[in-house]
Amino acid sequence: MGLWIETECGRLLVSPGEIAVVPQGFRFSIDLPDGDSRGYVAEIYGAHFQLPDLGPIGANGLAAPRDFLAPTAWFEEGLRPEYTIVQKFGGELFTAKQDFSPFNVVAWHGNYVPYKYDLQKFCPYNTVLVDHGDPSINTAPTDKPGVALLDFVIFPPRWLVAEHTFRPPYYHRNCMSEFMGLIYGAYEAKADGFLPGGASLHSCMTPHGPDTTTYEATIARVNAMAPSKLTGTMAFMFESALVPRVCHWALESPFLDHDYYQCWIGLKSHFSRIGLNETNAEQTEKKTEALE
Amino acid sequence: MGLWIETECGRLLVSPGEIAVVPQGFRFSIDLPDGDSRGYVAEIYGAHFQLPDLGPIGANGLAAPRDFLAPTAWFEEGLRPEYTIVQKFGGELFTAKQDFSPFNVVAWHGNYVPYKYDLQKFCPYNTVLVDHGDPSINTAPTDKPGVALLDFVIFPPRWLVAEHTFRPPYYHRNCMSEFMGLIYGAYEAKADGFLPGGASLHSCMTPHGPDTTTYEATIARVNAMAPSKLTGTMAFMFESALVPRVCHWALESPFLDHDYYQCWIGLKSHFSRIGLNETNAEQTEKKTEALE
């Protein structure tokens, strides 16, 4: 029920709700024991994924190294005539034939290996009083701190307890591009229209946020929110400092949502001048201030 | 009502529940407008306090720079005959007399200034699903990452939502020494005996943790805990890589708690071998394993 990924270091059984990483240069083959399957794949060049330094979170939390599982050595002996290897080089595919299995590695050591991770083992952190934070796994950083070749982020089941706070993701423009998918359940910031197996892409500096329905429902009770628990959901995000190019297959898909922007139609200002003790005209007179 | 701290950069009104920092070399005087007062003081040599890099917490959380308040410039002119300055140098106190106030700084710029912070503005982070984390402000690091000359840590009001988790601080031995105080309210890990204005010291590598009463009450319902909110409390900790020396005044105080260790009397093992599928004898046979 899942994928069998054969690699030179052994075989990984990857079930729905798990992720797997195959490092650069590995031979692998994927078997679908249950017939058709559906999932999300990202390929990066230039860096390996790594867990973030936990910083002030300290020793425990987010993704623990011990939950990343590598396979036991496994190998195939004997003749396998006309075994075809497909290799990607310089963006093109090449084939070679050989008469033995590439999965003939009897034993290995080191930590350059394929591995998998069950997303349910993630221990999310967030504010436990007020305000809004980012429960993310930051991975595969580029050379500039704070900018990533590809971050992998999840939105797992968790308690929401922030008080006097708009709890869904706030409206923002991002210097990175966000590709989002939903594995199962419902996503908190889109009241309708974002189904498991779907995906959204918000490119670099394109403003976005919750849909109108979610916004209005949330803002109405922002000062009276008890703890609530999100359950039975798993969304994720690929977030990249690079701008992804969308392929023809996706642009011409019958499932492309041409009306996506409509989810924000009807958003209106809730701002009230009450409590501001200056007119806008007075503000205009004020001079600029030093930025320390 | 608080302290008036006069400094060369202006005056700070520091109320209960606020902390103030006066950097090295500043002249200051403290006025107690309401008569007697009580508080906690730490003096460090070798580094300035600094806010931790938030790491995966991201942009918002813990102590925000904008909540640290510096005074407006304020100065005294004219003669102040026989004004006495007391200066600490090489661990001893020296006095000098002058006929003007040291608080005669008309204006200043830069960020080497005294400042204060209201502990209620702290935005605590913690797990929102399972397990146990450290809601701390890490400050004044020494040269070795992970080891601090003096960390300042608080335990403010917050929601507790960790499931299947022993929520109070776990039992531990620390390579740093922990000096703890309670400003108001009750502390979660000591069911009795830790009063506001009190202090505890657990030195380097001395094991400690919740008292027996707290432990037994908590462990009994560890798999059935709803969200609960700690309110009306503010405890703090000075945590240092140095081993503090306790002064005579404290050792001879009538308030010294000679029976402190009794809070752990009666702790007993809750461990059950059920579910372990090996005898201890079998374990002994197993050989050591490689540590990667």
Place this chain on the structure above:
Amino acid sequence: MGLWIETECGRLLVSPGEIAVVPQGFRFSIDLPDGDSRGYVAEIYGAHFQLPDLGPIGANGLAAPRDFLAPTAWFEEGLRPEYTIVQKFGGELFTAKQDFSPFNVVAWHGNYVPYKYDLQKFCPYNTVLVDHGDPSINTAPTDKPGVALLDFVIFPPRWLVAEHTFRPPYYHRNCMSEFMGLIYGAYEAKADGFLPGGASLHSCMTPHGPDTTTYEATIARVNAMAPSKLTGTMAFMFESALVPRVCHWALESPFLDHDYYQCWIGLKSHFSRIGLNETNAEQTEKKTEALE
């Protein structure tokens, strides 16, 4: 009189002799209250400008953080039908229409803001005895120390006191490309032909330096120079590790200076062998020496 730059964080009045920076992703509009205007613009991708660490200069000098001015919050309410937003994405321009002003941000905090700086506030440093240095603002570094995506450098009014020294910029080849402009006054290294509003470009590793007139006038009195003060001038340089591509508009401009190289015609060697105690032939015999 200057530019009015409206941004989501407020409005900046930028006068001649000032520079302004609008960070990535900001909406802005520019108003020219006095009709036509002329200036220099650089757009970079990949890093934000930052002030250099002052190094041995210490606490004071060059550009001070407190002289960079950010706007006061300012906003527009109400309907603005058919408001058109132009956005640059992937090198192309896109438009969107909305019925409200994008400048509707009521308040903000943080330091990701537009700002301006008056170049007259720059405090230049240089040798005060002999030799020749670089009075520069180093900004926006790339990942390699010493190499910049874009340095912004100015040549402001200042005293020249170096003795026994050729004071104008020396002849050099640069691994970075230099785009230079003159805002007002005269530039010290070009006796004629470099007017305010003009620009020069010396690409990577193209040798350049003062024109022949400046060189001959300077070298004649290099050992008898009293202090002199450059006044009433402001030149600047964009210096980049990237090689800029010149657009058609510039290449086909009637103002292109096809005879620029002529400013160096007539340069001649002032070298004299007197004082050298070896013939060239003897030199040739010497063997190479170790480079530690």
Place this chain on the structure above:
Amino acid sequence: MGLWIETECGRLLVSPGEIAVVPQGFRFSIDLPDGDSRGYVAEIYGAHFQLPDLGPIGANGLAAPRDFLAPTAWFEEGLRPEYTIVQKFGGELFTAKQDFSPFNVVAWHGNYVPYKYDLQKFCPYNTVLVDHGDPSINTAPTDKPGVALLDFVIFPPRWLVAEHTFRPPYYHRNCMSEFMGLIYGAYEAKADGFLPGGASLHSCMTPHGPDTTTYEATIARVNAMAPSKLTGTMAFMFESALVPRVCHWALESPFLDHDYYQCWIGLKSHFSRIGLNETNAEQTEKKTEALE
């Protein structure tokens, strides 16, 4: 007999078995006093070569800074009418004419200079007991530790003493591309077919290693190898994180070795299951293990 390289900093006589480096931006001309010559050239953009930190090797070993030789200053005076300078800019060649020699630099200081190195001065390090290491000069690193814009590696004369070890380079796939040349002598891992003046290219992630003849001859006596000394040989490698593009001149050369892959034909498995105490079937049952 060698090359005479004239540069603005002086002249280098570079003999066979020596390497020379001319930094970016230098004018140079090359004279072949003995007529035709043959050699290897690499041109890089983005970083300067540098010697590796020796790490645990300590103070002595590999290439010593004192063995890199820079020229003595040398210059040409007087008229040289119609002297033509060829400059590479943006990948294209440009020419300029002048009536004096560019090699007119009378004296200089600093360490941005051309230099040469005699490969025989290299002090190779390797295991002196068991196993297999990399005797390399690591140079010109890119921004990512462990990944190089261009490493320059040599295989000089040296003792081989590793016991119970397959001494030639092992079979591997490399995330960097390997361009290899042989200056004189024979290369240990190719029993035939790799001649002085030849070159091989193994691109990123293409598996390679010793030829079949070398492998079989070595594996037969792997447990009975006395110390042996490689003498009279000098091979080298350019190793780059970039994938080199092969030019038409090389692809259409009559010397291209179309049968290179044949050197590995006939490789066969020497693996024996004797001593393994599990069947493959049992292995398959084992579950994955945590990767710490």
Place this chain on the structure above:
Amino acid sequence: MGLWIETECGRLLVSPGEIAVVPQGFRFSIDLPDGDSRGYVAEIYGAHFQLPDLGPIGANGLAAPRDFLAPTAWFEEGLRPEYTIVQKFGGELFTAKQDFSPFNVVAWHGNYVPYKYDLQKFCPYNTVLVDHGDPSINTAPTDKPGVALLDFVIFPPRWLVAEHTFRPPYYHRNCMSEFMGLIYGAYEAKADGFLPGGASLHSCMTPHGPDTTTYEATIARVNAMAPSKLTGTMAFMFESALVPRVCHWALESPFLDHDYYQCWIGLKSHFSRIGLNETNAEQTEKKTEALE
């Protein structure tokens, strides 16, 4: 037969020729199953041991992480009346009594654990042609690169192949202090007098090197040395940036070697002026040279 070290993470059987490390704060007890035992112990404060970055040695060599072995979890249940714990705090010993074993940790994870290492697994590196290097494990660095709180270094069996080289350790003065011991066999630089179980101490900046016998025997054949293999020996060194204080027990030991300095009596100069082409007088005239 060895030591049994019981710890809270399990039990280590440490045999002669192995080393063990117990990290700060661990409870441990040591059992000598064979009666008396003899060994070397070092206690450090301030940092944990760590393997050096291999630098240009690359992926394989010196001590491999996989050869450091941690124990399997092991625990004691039930009553152990009057169990006495001895703890060191602030340089003094304290005792506490409890009625259960401290070795009651049922399971653990993390890598803060006791471990052991078999010195025979060390893969030494050295020159394979000429000159002299340091085959060391560098561990527990202080904050300054190149200076260690305590390095642990071994001199294991290995091939010596350096040609035209004085192979024993050269004469030197060290900014660190060297404490050396011999576990079994003979040490190459002391022809007599350094027995297994013995120890020598050469303090900071005290000159030392091989004894006279070793020196004369070696220098006589320095240009005619074939490969030779050191076998059946294991010496080690504790090398520290701190100056160790020698305790009374050692200073008053009947085994103290009062005549140690005699091993260098008789060393004489082998220097010959032949081949120097200047008199000392001429040298004196030369002026100092620039140090780049």
Place this chain on the structure above:
Amino acid sequence: MGLWIETECGRLLVSPGEIAVVPQGFRFSIDLPDGDSRGYVAEIYGAHFQLPDLGPIGANGLAAPRDFLAPTAWFEEGLRPEYTIVQKFGGELFTAKQDFSPFNVVAWHGNYVPYKYDLQKFCPYNTVLVDHGDPSINTAPTDKPGVALLDFVIFPPRWLVAEHTFRPPYYHRNCMSEFMGLIYGAYEAKADGFLPGGASLHSCMTPHGPDTTTYEATIARVNAMAPSKLTGTMAFMFESALVPRVCHWALESPFLDHDYYQCWIGLKSHFSRIGLNETNAEQTEKKTEALE
């Protein structure tokens, strides 16, 4: 005429106005060819002196590496009976006798050598328009950036051109201690009483600055200062993060200046409230402001 410093790497002739550095562990002897001599000596433990990174100053300025001179090798052969070596170890002096000179090093390489520097070669940098900077050589940093074990700073001849600026050193308190000496000429901030050969010590956080006479003379013409050149002077400072302990010899010296503090008697406020548009009372009302 100077000092002859004999070292194992050769002999240095150090003239007045030059400094010399002998690294840790070197044997040296000092000869005074002209009889009595007088100078300043500092001994540090823990780091070697190093030149500061020039930061925005760029390639040229302050102390240039090529001006630090190391000796040519020089040696003594033959018998020198009863040669006495004095060595400092652990703060005490030890002697040893030998029958040959320690200065018997025939040749050497590396850069761990004694060296000297002529202070007149220093190229001072400072503001060339307004304000006040630090013309310093920063050396021998401790582990914390900005804090030094010992900085060596000089005040050489230079032009003063800062306009609208109080040009002498401003009044300050320093977290480091300042030991100052005058080698020849007059020091700008003390109108009388600081003679060549003298020394002053301003300990950590002790306020100091120009004497009253200097202050009043300078402040009177602060807005009308033409360029002026300091000539014929050389003062220096040892500046340390450690607090120096003054020895008995100095405290009991007849040359101790018991009236030093008198140089500041008579300093008076020049502050005028004119131009301030608020009363002090109004100021007091203002609340504290956020410190970003």
